Amino acid sequence: MCELLGMSANVPTDICFSFTGFLHRGGGTGPHRDGWGIAFYEEGGYRDFRDPHPSVRSPIARLIRDYPIKSHVVISHIRQANVGQVRLANTHPFVREMWGQPWCYAHNGQLAGWQALPLSFYTPVGDTDSEHAFCWLLGELRRRFPRRPANDVEREGMWRLLHQLCERLRGLGVFNLLLADGDYLYTFCSTKLAHITRRAPFGQASLSDAELAVNFAEHTTPDDIVSVIATEPLTDNEAWERMAPGELLVWRDGTIRARYGRREPEPGAAAGCV
């Protein structure tokens, strides 16, 4: 299994602390030696850093750990290859432009029968089930919504469709997902995803995977809201909430804006917004 790490925040925030713990799972405390990547959204722009080598020994990973890039939305992935060779083209996160926004995607799990998912606007560069599923999913969104949703009704329609598409992929195997467009972060749980929201009063946190603690009160203002989503909780002294299988969360500025599928409904049924 690969490892996923995501962040949504209402102020540009660096992810160095969480990334330090996460990094150790890439060949350190974890078996995920087959590459890693991290994507940042900054002021409407996007950049990612990817390396097909284990993250614990990657000079690029060290740069990211030591060079604080402040972002509202982050997606990171450490890979343990199952489908597709260990090479750059198969290294998450993947990105495609839709509606003038860079959409970023990382997947944990394995799918069966993914080759039959029909492609339209987007074509994989590599040969993984993950990237094929991404190209299909984004193509389906774009076929139904040729333009960016312009209001709340269209937007919620798009989110419901996204939930249906995720449920269809969950029907093909394990599909834990992080997806983002720069404003929103979407997290879908098939088997394993946990999240935590940090806000005032901020406390101290200590990493499960490395000897490091941080007092968030020293690095934040009272209005900051920062949520972190990961395959497994990254800290050992905080209460992380686990997502339910089939659940889609829509995050913006560190808070959950909509939630679908919490009570394990039939695929396609929405459980409503919060």
Add this chain to the structure above:
Amino acid sequence: MCELLGMSANVPTDICFSFTGFLHRGGGTGPHRDGWGIAFYEEGGYRDFRDPHPSVRSPIARLIRDYPIKSHVVISHIRQANVGQVRLANTHPFVREMWGQPWCYAHNGQLAGWQALPLSFYTPVGDTDSEHAFCWLLGELRRRFPRRPANDVEREGMWRLLHQLCERLRGLGVFNLLLADGDYLYTFCSTKLAHITRRAPFGQASLSDAELAVNFAEHTTPDDIVSVIATEPLTDNEAWERMAPGELLVWRDGTIRARYGRREPEPGAAAGCV
């Protein structure tokens, strides 16, 4: 004016030497303080590193200079902003996937009336003339060639169309271009581009912009062919060839595979392949 740097090679080659000189133009010997970026194709994959800060002070640029990434095709750009704010979304190179290949683009120059270029498959994320022209150009290629050219005839038809599109953009102002799909590197000259091909017997080269010399014979094998293309020659002891205005070169594995527009023909007329 921005600065462009490209490389095409028949063996995976690191560009550290050329990049060291190029880097100095980003706020060192040059006025190009508004961000920089570099893209590498590796084993069918793609990655880029972009920073909206001056390259001479960028920790990411230092990493690229010191961490040799070996590639067949490289595109790099240092920006001096004219259209569009200094921010990540406006930082070259730009990338879009077409036909399952990551197409990478960097532009030097300024265009007039670019807003009227109609868009189809691709939409700009930022607000520069450069990215708009890229989205138009790639969209036009894809409209005429919905699938990747499958043979030499189709491929040469696509190259002729590319030359026509570049000529149309040259009609809007200054349009010096580096474009790549991972196999081929395309260079189009509107006002300024020079190139050099290094092959056995390899000699010594010294940078124009920094105190550094390299003896390529120590770093190469007799079969290596490495071509470098830049806005201005990067070395002061080698014979660089300047491209003609309106000329498109198609590079693969370090050599020129086709050449269009050398004798300043009417826009749209091809001067043939070599």
